[in-house]
Amino acid sequence: MDDAVLRGLIPEAIAVLCRRGADFPAAEDAVQEALVEALRVWPDDPPRDPKAWLVTVAWRKFLDAARAETSRRTREELVDREPAPGPVPSTDDTLQLYFLCAHPSLSAGSAIALTLRAVGGLTTRQIADAYLVPEATMAQRISRAKRTIAGVRLTEPGDVATVLRVLYLVFNEGYSGDVDLADEAIRLTRQLAAMTRHEEAAGLLALMLLHDARRPARTDAEGRLVPLEAQDRSRWDTRRIAEGVAVLQAALARDRLGEYQAQAAIAALHADAPTADETDWVQIVEWYDELVHLTDSPVARLNRAVAVGQADGARAGLAALAELDPALPRYDAVAAWLHERDGDPARAARLYAEAARAAPTIPERDHLTRQAARLNAQLGRGVRHPL
CATH class of the missing domain: 1.10.8 (Helicase, Ruva Protein; domain 3)
Incomplete structure (x- = not known):
């Protein structure tokens, strides 16, 4: 089978x-x-x-x-x-399992593992391999999660937002092991969107499809991270982009905007641009304004500063960045990029190096280290940075 x-x-x-x-x-x-x-x-x-x-x-x-x-x-x-042998009624209670696995008493990590096991049908070993942890460790995590929700009965509708957050985290976990967690998250979100007809479930599905469409171009032949503006757009999956845009348009037509729809709209604008220079940054800023209004998320504000820097110039981006907490993850990386565009390569190089030390992944760390080395090499040769 x-x-x-x-x-x-x-x-x-x-x-x-x-x-x-x-x-x-x-x-x-x-x-x-x-x-x-x-x-x-x-x-x-x-x-x-x-x-x-x-x-x-x-x-x-x-x-x-x-x-x-x-x-x-x-x-x-x-x-x-015990029923008599024969066909099983077609009633599908899978949606209840989504809510049970995303129970508020569980940690995010436990909810993800339990969702992959019970709803995704993955084995403990497959989940462990995806998370790069020993199988015994993952088995203990799943057992603890199951004990936590033992006896829980779902007598009231579950929280779709919690389930969507778990699926969003699954998608963001990456692509290690023999199970592609991004594909698994898309499969489960597609199922949830069909079951609930919830506009934010559709928005999350669109967001996943649009981001995943760019995956082939995100790294080069040596496995190095390639930033969005430098990606070979001919390698993007146009069929996934078309599906993502169609799903998003149907969700937006319901006129109940949510954060995943707003994020998907931003991703769609990137996908729509034939080249990086043709990106509609003004409209992207407008969507970030919507996203900030919906979530007041510091991460959304940080990404908005990048978009403002593209739409209105580096000085405007730096002004937007100045309103945020410098301790925010990836703050230094954004600051470095904006200062480089503002014609201050020395400061940008220092910030790239600082950002590299705090990078959450090895590919990101290596990318930021190369950016710092590139600018330091230019400074050593006395290359004047274009304003």
Whole structure:
């Protein structure tokens, strides 16, 4: 069976068991055991109804565990619930799993890991590889998360914003390991957007598609980071861009603007420009104004300073930057870029070096170090920086 299809069955099976009375940790464990059995049996004897098979076997695994740990009375009640073999009703409670995995009692890291495991259908090893941590460490993290939400029942609508934040974090985790977390986040967000018809779910999907479309051009042949203005735009995925723009336009038409739609609109303007010089920076500043109004995010204000520097000149960008806390992550990198454009390469070189020391990733650190070295080399040769 296709791996993506099988992974899609996992959250559906967990949801069925939860609806029958199993709590989430027990249901998830039972489905994982059934999945192991499926991988052993299905190649030689594929079922006619894979979902029904997975649910049936998982429910029996759950009952086996319940018999070992509960009283005779409880066992009999659970056994009485077992349905006759046959097709499983098509009710899909996967949306509840999204909300459960993004429960406010969980940390962001635990919510992400649990979402990838229960909704994404990834194995513990795949999640561990993606996060570059030992499998045992990830197993402990997932177990703690499952214990935290044991017995939680979703009797009221969950918070879509929390689920979207978790998916946004999954997308931003990068692309390490044998599982592409960006693709996985897009797959899950696409599913959530279809289930909820929520305009911000659509906005997040559009944002992911538009950012991911630029991925092939983000690094060069040596694996070095390539900034947006220097990227080879012929390498951008035009089909993903077209889909992202279409999804965004449909979301914006509902006239309920949110932060992900605003971010996606900015990404769409970058994607629409044939060259970096043709970017509509004035309109990008206007969208950053909307984003700041919606979120009052320091990160949005920092990015707005860059856009202002492009639209109105480096001095205007520096004025916008001066309103922000210098301790803000990547503040020095933005300041360096603006000072270089303002004709102060010595100060820019110092700031690039400082930014490199605080860079959160190795590719970003190396890129900033090269920028500092480039300017220092120019200063050493007495090259006059263009104003």
